[in-house]
Amino acid sequence: MTSAPLRARLATVVLLAGLALLPPVAAMIGDPYLVTLANRAVIYGLAAMALDLIMGYGRLVSFGHAAFFGLGAYTVGILSTHVMQGIPLAFGWNGSNEALIAWPLAMAVSAAYAAFVGVISLRTSGVYFIMITLAFAQMVYYLFVSLPAYGGQDGLSLWLRNTAAGVALDDRTGFYYLCLGVLVAVWALLTRMVNSRFGRVLQGCRENERRMRALGFRPMPYRLTAFVISGALTGLAGALVANHQEFVSPALMTWSQSGQFMVIVLLGGLASLVGPIYGAVALLVLEETLVSVTQHWQLVLGPVLVLAVLFFRGGLYGALSGRGGRQ
Amino acid sequence: MQLLLEQVLNGLQFGVTLLLMASGLTLVFGIMRLINLAHGSLFMVGAYVGATALAYTGSFLLGLAAGVAAAALTGMAMEALIIRRLYRRDHLDQVLATFGLILFFNELVRVVWGRQPLSMDTPAWLSGHVTVLPGVPYPSFRLAVIAVGVAVIALLYVLIMRTRVGMRIRAGASNREMIAALGVNIRLLYTLVFGFGACLAGLAGVMAAPFLAVQSGMGEDILILTFVVIVIGGIGSIRGAVAGALLVGVVDTLGRAYLPDLFALWLPPASAGTVGTALSSMAIYVLMAAVLAIRPQGLFGGAHD
Amino acid sequence: MTEAQAAAVPTFEARALYKRFGGLQATDGLSLALERGRVHALIGPNGAGKTTALAQLSGELRPDEGSIHLDGRDVTALDMPARARLGIARSFQITAVFESFTVRENVALAVQSRARHHFHFFGNAARDRRLTDTADAALEQVGLADAGGHRVAALAHGQKRQLEIAMALATEPQVLLLDEPMAGMGAAESEVVASLLERLRARYAVLLIEHDMDVVFRLADTLSVLVGGRLIASGPPGEVRDDPDVQAAYLQESF
Structure with missing residues (x-):
């Protein structure tokens, strides 16, 4: 819990400056697709950062965060579909295309499901927790696969991106900066949170649950709160990805999507919050590089992940801050 | 009534496949404290190699032998190269490393066998029907799968509980250092245990292949259901695995067969189909949630790890 | 002990605790009283049930029978966090700090x-x-x-x-339950903790589980000897030391 060394801070400044300067650079070299790619990394970094809150600071290994991601995305997709088709969603309400309504709702839906999953799964620990979170994500996946009203297996196209306070989010660069702003804001918020009284308790429960009980703390409410916050923020990332892709489908909720968030946290550095931003960028660069070499890029990515687990435990941010192993 | 019996048997057959998977996972977890996501990949390797060997030789038994052997060898190689470095790591590392292995194997089968799914035929000598009750014919092959599964699980139980090897395995689980001091080669023992779990996964893969599309990613669908079985039954308990597997197999099969019809009783046909299908694919997860709400440690589980 | 002190309700009291694990009677009718300003030492051979007793006092284990009272209030049904909040603090035999x-x-x-x-x-x-x-x-x-x-x-x-x-x-806290606070310490370190306890004792009701007999006799106002889950003697340390049962069961090895 000591602050990071200068080298790591500098690297973070460079990374964020790089992300901020990417659109003009991409325009200069005539490759606007770079912005679309980077936008993906920003959104996935946000989801992984939310996961790091519970995985890094609470040692709660959730293998089901794709459910919260997908629920957030579908909330935006469904609200938008009802507006476009003019079919009432509930209580005569036709849904909404306004981000100020849809995004908080996406967070609320994801938070509600996180509360349900959390109440059941947090009574267990270890591999149980991993398997239960995975199974509950799979349940939501199958639910949406078997809902033909919202596209079933094929998913749902957004006719339009959301508007934010009436302003359309169609501009590629504008939307990118909005996502980057959200990411930085969430980073600032979570950094404060892990250093607060609440964060201390969460980390104490990670270190030694029995000791915490002897001091008068019951871990469950703290863990559940962190789990719900994490789910809500992952839902926000889902709302962003729906707008980014202008399309939502059950693919957002697959187990491999959950795995990908975990990989991003690992590559970036567990229990660092900023690490997932590194991890998301690194994974994207790695994937794009491999894809350009071979169509069977996962044949390489898989072993790279294995090696990273075995020999690169602190992740990128851990290496930068001289923290080879894990806390 | 006739249909119900048939569906229950289908459920049992599915349950047996899950049980073979769950026993391997539970064995490896119970002894080495390792959670192996790539267990589903071994199932897939068994199915692919089995289907291919059958296509070349025309013999189902050769296909079965090849599938099981391939899964076992793949498993032992996996253990020797990577898995054994993970025994002393936390579960997060185990999950991430074996997640990497899944990506590798799923792509590998695409490279070797292409993107088109394979299909596997049931052997001619098991393609008939057996009359299980007067007026209820049931496919011989499905019945054979149930029989083989039951036999293998019985054998496993005897092996673990009644033999010297089983005793070593159980001792290895409780005290590595002591058993190592007695001159048992723990490394080799672990490789063999892992290989044995892989055998069971391969067997499950070959026996399930005629009912499934043999394709990349097929292992993960079954893996997740296996997790549900283990969670419901209670981890590390063979009795729990049996109860969980049969429960999940039967509930899933019956749910898919009857829930849409059930909802048609009070919902208009169109939405009954939708709701019924949605709920039937969610049925086992709802079952899992219900079991956990009452018994967080599963039906037969003890303390958590 | 003056009459006024004797009549006062003890700060923390265990009444006839029983705890069985399978065939083992780990706690067999244990009664203890702790008072503010006094150190009650609990000794006994390994496996006597000291840690099991402490687990019941702190709320980590629920006794099969018997009750536990803090300032006269029955806290038997409360778990460890709830008791901790009421002022029952414990330390662990194996160091349990946040690394x-x-x-x-x-x-x-x-x-x-x-x-x-x-x-x-x-x-x-x-x-x-x-x-x-x-x-x-x-x-x-x-x-x-x-x-x-x-x-x-x-x-x-x-x-x-x-x-x-x-x-x-x-x-x-009001009550300090200390599980071998000197475990694994050298003589100099032990002395630091012993003199610390000497300074602190006035403000707390202390239960001290300890193997080091020099420390026990230096600090304890009351000494209880636990053997097989049962107290075989309890009283002023000098008397307990001379008790023939205690000598037979336990202390002969230590003196």
């Missing part, structure tokens, strides 16, 4: 357990004077005033034991 925290952060967490407000999400706990000042005071008490900023991993074994005690004190 990735600094020394001050460890104690601050204990202070926080008393202060509540855990659902503060944004204030920086490291700059929260209400936490750090109290934590520093507890560290001062145990003689770790200079180590506040150190990482726990950098502490010597004896210092970690001192930190354990500081954390227990920081919860502002």
Whole structure:
């Protein structure tokens, strides 16, 4: 819990400056697709950062965060579909295309499901927790696969991106900066949170649950709160990805999507919050590089992940801050 | 009534496949404290190699032998190269490393066998029907799968509980250092245990292949259901695995067969189909949630790890 | 003991506790009373059930029979966190501090357990004077005033034991349940903790489980001997030492 060394801070400044300067650079070299790619990394970094809150600071290994991601995305997709088709969603309400309504709702839906999953799964620990979170994500996946009203297996196209306070989010660069702003804001918020009284308790429960009980703390409410916050923020990332892709489908909720968030946290550095931003960028660069070499890029990515687990435990941010192993 | 019996048997057959998977996972977890996501990949390797060997030789038994052997060898190689470095790591590392292995194997089968799914035929000598009750014919092959599964699980139980090897395995689980001091080669023992779990996964893969599309990613669908079985039954308990597997197999099969019809009783046909299908694919997860709400440690589980 | 003291309700009292694990009667009718300002030492051979007894007193285990009272209030049904909040603090036989925290952060967490407000999400706990000042005071008490900023991993074994005690004190308890606070310490470190307990004793009701007989006879006002889950003797240390049953069952090895 000591602050990071200068080298790591500098690297973070460079990374964020790089992300901020990417659109003009991409325009200069005539490759606007770079912005679309980077936008993906920003959104996935946000989801992984939310996961790091519970995985890094609470040692709660959730293998089901794709459910919260997908629920957030579908909330935006469904609200938008009802507006476009003019079919009432509930209580005569036709849904909404306004981000100020849809995004908080996406967070609320994801938070509600996180509360349900959390109440059941947090009574267990270890591999149980991993398997239960995975199974509950799979349940939501199958639910949406078997809902033909919202596209079933094929998913749902957004006719339009959301508007934010009436302003359309169609501009590629504008939307990118909005996502980057959200990411930085969430980073600032979570950094404060892990250093607060609440964060201390969460980390104490990670270190030694029995000791915490002897001091008068019951871990469950703290863990559940962190789990719900994490789910809500992952839902926000889902709302962003729906707008980014202008399309939502059950693919957002697959187990491999959950795995990908975990990989991003690992590559970036567990229990660092900023690490997932590194991890998301690194994974994207790695994937794009491999894809350009071979169509069977996962044949390489898989072993790279294995090696990273075995020999690169602190992740990128851990290496930068001289923290080879894990806390 | 006739249909119900048939569906229950289908459920049992599915349950047996899950049980073979769950026993391997539970064995490896119970002894080495390792959670192996790539267990589903071994199932897939068994199915692919089995289907291919059958296509070349025309013999189902050769296909079965090849599938099981391939899964076992793949498993032992996996253990020797990577898995054994993970025994002393936390579960997060185990999950991430074996997640990497899944990506590798799923792509590998695409490279070797292409993107088109394979299909596997049931052997001619098991393609008939057996009359299980007067007026209820049931496919011989499905019945054979149930029989083989039951036999293998019985054998496993005897092996673990009644033999010297089983005793070593159980001792290895409780005290590595002591058993190592007695001159048992723990490394080799672990490789063999892992290989044995892989055998069971391969067997499950070959026996399930005629009912499934043999394709990349097929292992993960079954893996997740296996997790549900283990969670419901209670981890590390063979009795729990049996109860969980049969429960999940039967509930899933019956749910898919009857829930849409059930909802048609009070919902208009169109939405009954939708709701019924949605709920039937969610049925086992709802079952899992219900079991956990009452018994967080599963039906037969003890303390958590 | 004066009559007034004898008549007072003890601060913390266990009445006829029984606890069975399968065929083993781990606690067999154990009764104990702790009073503020006094140290009650509990000794017994290994496997006598001392740690099981402490687990029941702290709320980690529920006794099969019997009851536990704090200031006359029945707390038998309360779990460990609930009892901790009422002022029953314990230390652990095996050092249980938060390794990735600094020394001050460890104690601050204990202070926080008393202060509540855990659902503060944004204030920086490291700059929260209400936490750090109290934590520093507890560290001062145990003689770790200079180590506040150190990482726990950098502490010597004896210092970690001192930190354990500081954390227990920081919860502002009435009752201190200490499970072998000198375990694994050298003579010099032991002396630091013993004199610390001597200074602290006036303010707490202390139960001391300890193997070091010199420490026990130096600190204890009451000495109880536990064998096979049962108290075979309890009273002033001098009398207990001379009790023939105790000599036979246990102390002959130690003296």
